[in-house]
Amino acid sequence: MSEKTASPAPVPSGSGATSGTGDPGTGGRQPARRGEPRPGVLRDLLSGSWMVSLLSIVVGLLVGAVLIAASNPAVQDTLGYLFARPSDFFVATWNVVTEAYLALFRGAVFDWQATSFVRSVRPLTESLVAATPLILAGLGIALGFRSGLFNIGGQGQVIIGAVCAGFLGYWLTLPLGIHMLVALLGGVVGGAVWGGIAGALKARTGANEVIVTIMLNSIAGFLIAYLLKQQWFTRSGSANPQSRSVDDTAALFPLLPDPFRLNAGFLLAVAATVFVWWLLERSTLGFEFRAVGENPHAARTAGISVGRVTFLVMALAGALAGLAGAAQVLGTEDKLTIGIAGSLGFDAITVALLGRSRPLGTFLAGLLFGAFKAGGYTMQAQTGTPIDIVLVVQSVIVLLIAAPPLVRGLFRLPVPAGKEAR
Amino acid sequence: MKLELSGITKRFGSFTANDSIDLVVQPGEIHALLGENGAGKSTLMNVLYGLYAPEEGEILIDGTAQRFSGPGDAVAAGIGMVHQHFMLVPVFTVAESVALGYEPTRGAGMLDLREARRRVQEISARFGFHIDPDAVIEDLPVGAQQRVEIIKALSRDAEVLILDEPTAVLTPQETDELIGIMRQLKERGTSIVFITHKLREVKAIADQITVIRRGRVVGTAVPESTESELAGLMVGREVHLTTDKQASEPGEETFAVEGLTVVGSGENLLLDDVSLSVRRGEVLAVAGVDGNGQSELAEAILGLVEPRTGTIVLDGEDLAHRSVKERLRAGIGFVPEDRSTDGVIGGFSIRENMILDLYDTEPYASGLSLQPATIRAEGEKKVEEFDIRLSSIDHPISTLSGGNQQKVVLARELGRPLRLLVASQPTRGVDVGSIEFVHKRIIAERDSGTPCLIVSTELDEVYNLADRIAVMYKGRLMGIVPPTTPRDVLGLMMAGVPEDEALARVASGEDATEISAAEEDPA
Amino acid sequence: MTATTAGPAAPASHTDLRAPVDWKFPVVYGVLGLVTLLGFGLFSGTGGKQTVFSFSSGRDFFHVPDLTVSAWGTSVGAGIVLLMMAAAAAWLATRREKPGLWFPVVFGVLFLFAFLTWAGADTGRIPLTPLLAGALALSVPLIFGAMGGLIGERSGIVNIAIEGQLLAGAFLAAVVASALKNPYAGLVAAPIAGALVAVLLTFFAIRYWVDQIIIGVVLNVLVVGVTNFLFSTVLTANPETWNARQTLPSLPIPLLADIPVVGPVFFNQTILVYLMYLAVAVIHVLLFHSRWGLRTRAIGEHPKAADTVGINVNRSRVVNTLIAGGIAGLGGAFFTIGSGLAFGKEMSAGQGYIALAAMILGKWSPVGAVCAALLFGFARNLGNTLSTMGTPVPSDLLLMLPYIVTIFAVAGFVGRVRPPAAAGKPYSAQ
Amino acid sequence: GEAPEESGSAGGGGGDNADYKACIVSDAGGWDDKSFNQSAKEGLDMAVEELGIESAEAESNADSDFGPNVDNMISQGCNITLGVGFLLEGAVHEAAEANSDLHFGLVDATFTDEDSNPVELDNGKPIIFNTAEAAYLAGYLAAGMSESGTVATFGGIQIPSVTIFMDGFADGVAKYNEDNGDDEVKLLGWDKEDQSGSFSGDFDNQSQGQALTEQFISQGADIIMPVAGPVGLGAASAAKAAGDTKIVWVDQDGYESTEYGDIILTTVQKEIATAVKDTIAQDVEGNFSADPYVGTLENGGVDLAPYHDFEDEVPAELDEKVQELKEQIIAGDIVVESPSTP
């Protein structure tokens, strides 16, 4: 690009190295992407980093394949006589791996072996169902990252969001629609309070948000366990730690008829993605958030209250995670149980990281992980492949996508113009 | 020891910072390396010190070529370097800092701190430094930190000592002391490479001068050359070292600070009962060595530090307990001293940096919503007006050179109606050409009737801009003097001598500095 | 031209310059004192009841007699003393002074004593030795983990992967010990597992400059995935070979182990715990008094400065991170061979994250981290003690105790902490 | 090694019902929970072995997995799908209503409506256990065997399938105290009246179980019943370290399933495996019935395991008394009640 510009300096610089006290060597968290604006997702796609993403997924699946094969008794048997008849080994490996991954695909996208058309197309909607809370909570985490806060507290915020939404969902009696909105709002407020605690403590006392959110996760876990033992809370008349079902008036309405489970929660996820995009890129508040995230000193000098931003970001992140919890209990699960949040809060961190903390990126990452989740069920049920494989594949993908030079090196891809290899 | 650099070329990506540079430093010579910001001086020295590997060229010591794979090799070869940005670990003690990398041990890898302290004391004593080996670096004033750097280099028996812009943070008197030390070293046979862009200093001490511009040697000179000759060589065109300005026409006094006191974390006084006022259409320059409370003064005015006592009155309103935002809205324009940490956000685009403290005001925002089109249009306008060199307003500001970044800050702060301008070190890290421009803009702002408070550690700048000069020392105001006050008097005041006494001492001739003597050399 | 203020300012009169009185601590002390006096004492309804503090577990060499106190009287007495201390703190606060470190410690111990007296009044017996021993045991993996995190961050590499290293250590220790039928073999294997995780960390962090937080988080997931997978395939298929429990024996240290209370708590332990004492001491000494420590701290604070004196920053970082991973991995062995357990899925149960918190709470110092970890372990085991004693407090609320205590500790007493300046930032000379 | 000869299908076990598929879905505990998931899975494995049927299994990691996992079983055309644990009730219930042609089973829970009133489905069979009956015997036995006069129990999480053990145990201890007036045996860790007691907080953290058990031991308990899946292993390890402490195991005979046989006094057994296998077998034979299966002392669905190593130590009269109580319970003379009884 430098050839095109008429600037007197030959090459645009990196990290503000010319300032008085700046330390050019240690300036940025990441190698300075010289002379390029932070690329948007579309730009990412066009400039070839989609290739990196794709190849990362391929490598992730390959690593998974190795594990699948290595643990498969049939393959292990053939290893015993690998040299006597190697073809057996390869055939067995191929069969085992393709079978597993085809099942994964059938569970995530389209099942051509299903008994009916509805069942064939249902997997795709199941992926969306699984993606919904991941996207919502992931957006919350991403918001924190963009504002320089490491919010590990998604888990607790999801739990509290679910608790509040669920409770309002069966405890109140309200007309259709209104009830749903009130319950959703309850989830949002609950999550916001839980996130806001960490934000307020950080803003007022400087308490490290990593510690506080970790602790709040556990506290939320015990809190829901406690509540689910209280009859006044569960209203279920059962000794089991689970609440009664949320009223139909409060449930998120389905988008498709039975047996599809896709519900309005997914619309919430889409809306939240758009909202977070607008918030970060087009609103004054988001400007403050990003400013604090990139450089709190400069933000303060520009009149932005870092404490206020810290609190607001954590509250908003909590609200989004709370919404994830609400969507879970009002949309798919319909009652509160101790495990209502699963490991959503932690999965959401990976989703946000994979999405590079960008709203659209997080949305797409959520879809991918949702697909893995939905497909994983089928893979496990039909081929007996342990579902933990999915975790391995996912983490390899995130790691590789974060290290494009490694992927390029692995596949001997050319270095794109403008990006110097280090 | 004779040092030769021949044909050194160093590239950063496709940008050539050093372009086949040749340089010879004779034994016992003080060799000045002159060049404007970004000319490639530090890069060259980092190559010499083994920090950067050059793409081409070689380093010869006493005629034999050397290969340095790291600073360790350079040090072993007898090269010592005091870096422009000090290479000291803030939380270490002096003794630890000096020991690092060459630790005296008591066997089994355990530190012998007693020995380390002894080394520090020995060298301190030899050169008359007063450095406590147990002091923590971050508590030391910059002048002392620099002496620690020198001790570090000397403790390794450097035969060639590189001093990269060592005087940037010193008072004239301290600069004098440093020059004394350099002479002492020279007498012991140490060669010195002395980097600066202060012409006066070069003339005072250098035996030989090499001038670099845009990565190339553009000439050599002798100390006898005039300042404008040297400046011309550096910049490549004729420059005006002083800004033409009309005498000020001060209006009413709209800004005043009364009894401002700021207390640091250790209950030490950072600002001690400071009172001053600025009139409309006047520049009050605050002079002083870095770390004597000027930064706190500027920050307290903007509200970045909370004063314990005192009032800050602008247009009849006390702002002392207002938020930063309210003060900005009251019409304070603020140019922070440290551009990269406080002035701009490196990852933000130039466009966004243009509205960093205006993002929520008309016309850049309406309600909660930013107005991208307006932001862009206004930004483009300012780029034009302030002659900011860039390829796209959408690129991150970190892709700009320091001088252009500073122009963005100025464009932002001066681009709206102001009731007060507070600018700290407005030209730090900016090249000679741009300095001219910045100064002009500040004077223009003054002439439009804005009271201006300029904090600067560069006396040249102070003289250039000030209608009155306030001198600070250890958080106290030593006095406010007219811009006709001699450099030496200011120097003494900056070192804590009250105004009257300083005047008397300079009059009696006992404290005239060499640097100002050099200034008075017929040009 | 004369200025508004002429000459140097007269030294300000310092009476009006004093910092505002900080009432936070006196108020907290006061409230706790009142709780003690009223809640545990006057209105507690424990009149006439007694609480026995037992110090021995019955097998001790020296027998320390139980301490029997009157529940009501003790709490009232303690409450009065605490209120007096609160008053003293308030008086000091008006003079802008702070009491020494002993003050909160003594206050805390007294408060705890009163609390235990009250809590034990119904069942009557507080077994002190197991309370402390259990606290130590629950802290062991936290301490190892925190040491691993600390060495990494001190050298500029943020190690979120402690959780993964603990889990990997637990896994490999169990598998190797089981396969070789020798618990000590597991002791060797555990650090290797932790270091392997660290290899990935350094590979991506130093070679490819991937954000260290990303790597850490992802490695944790990866280790969970891999160990779960191997557990449900290999280990469960053949548990006798791969996952038979092996126990590190307790090795009481002669004499020391016979000291009442302290002895059984600290000196009747497995070699792993002794290794932990050693690790903490050695890390503390080395970090602050050795060449390695000086260099480590330098590359974590200001790598470029270290580079300019010839220290190979990235190589040191790699080495340190591997050591750190090894230490965390060793800590993981506690879950399996250290506790005499076979491996179970995700058995590190989030302890790595708590170790991370302990490291921050301890301000990146080994001793501080140990204190933080012990605080956590103690709070947790206090909850256990209370629940086994049959307090009316619901078990879930007791289980929350350590987490709440930690939040109070970080928000109330620690506040802003300063991590090593270069932690998380990749380094390259150019 | 040698390559095997290519051969036809591997011969099935007992029968050949390859066109029949029995499927099972775990709750979040997973197949290795040393508890009901594991037992249920063993039941399925036995069925496969004996009946030569096909099978599929899905492990759940989170509550949100239940629905999809059950659904996947239906997609596969499982003839019978079993869910393990009360948490699966919703998913199995829904699936049963939507697929009236398929059969379902629910281990350890009954089908209920919105308001938790039991309902009966035509194609869904609850498999439940009156565990309290066996735990009652264990409580009595433990009280009789305790030398210190203190016994203890704790749970993993406070859920009915856990607390039902603790209730029965508590009643057994109480019964012993009733019979042997003077020297009351104290029970720590559970208060049946208040339904409150000690829990380790999860089913994973074994060191927590260890710490908790050490607390009990120091309070004088010498017989402890952990009802906490793998966390019980932590308890056993602590008990073993203490030397003179015994464990009452739960679910499957711990003498065989754990490595702590020498300190396991007995086990409160729940014959889930057998019940699961029988249910499948009935279905294979076309005799599926949706009537609940309730494991009791009477039908052997729950029982006290043999004393194994402690055979000689249990006094004859105590054992006789325990057998007598068992008869009384079977006869209905003693009714062991628990709020957690399904």
Ligand SMILES: Nc1ncnc2c1ncn2[C@@H]1O[C@H](COP(=O)(O)OP(=O)(O)OP(=O)(O)O)[C@@H](O)[C@H]1O
């Ligand atoms: N770290 C860097 N990486 C790549 N290019 C850089 C880097 N730093 C500076 N440059 C480029 O080198 C050129 C000169 O930068 P530098 O900051 O030294 O400018 P300068 O000559 O000092 O100008 P100014 O006087 O405006 O500060 C700029 O065009 C800048 O884009």
Ligand SMILES: Nc1ncnc2c1ncn2[C@@H]1O[C@H](COP(=O)(O)OP(=O)(O)OP(=O)(O)O)[C@@H](O)[C@H]1O
């Ligand atoms: N690490 C780096 N990567 C890329 N460009 C760099 C780097 N270091 C310096 N540069 C660029 O090389 C050029 C020369 O920089 P150098 O620091 O040598 O200038 P200098 O003459 O010392 O300037 P100053 O007077 O401001 O210290 C500048 O344009 C600078 O931006």
Ligand SMILES: [Mg+2]
């Ligand atoms: Mg330089």
Ligand SMILES: [Mg+2]
């Ligand atoms: Mg510059």
